[in-house]
Amino acid sequence: KQQKAMEQRLAQLEESCRQKEAERVDLELRLTEVKEKLKKSLTGGMLGASVESKPTIK
Structure with missing residues (x-):
């Protein structure tokens, strides 16, 4: 019985x-x-535009 509970x-x-x-x-x-x-935003120099856009969350 105890083994069944453990399993x-x-x-x-x-x-x-x-x-x-x-x-x-x-x-x-x-x-x-x-x-x-x-x-991508840092290399593109568009950090401000990227931050303002809303992130997509699943």
């Missing part, structure tokens, strides 16, 4: 871990996108 808890933790990893990947992709936009 169930392990399954819950693994699922939680998968969700957190997916969230981390999403945040990393969004961060990369922001960095790219910032780099």
Whole structure:
């Protein structure tokens, strides 16, 4: 009985871990996108125009 509870808890933790990893990947992709936009604006000299535009959030 105790082993069954431990296996169930392990399954819950693994699922939680998968969700957190997916969230981390999403945040990393969004961060990369922001960095790219910032780099483009800095090299293009259009920082003011870029800052005023609204960011797209999924």
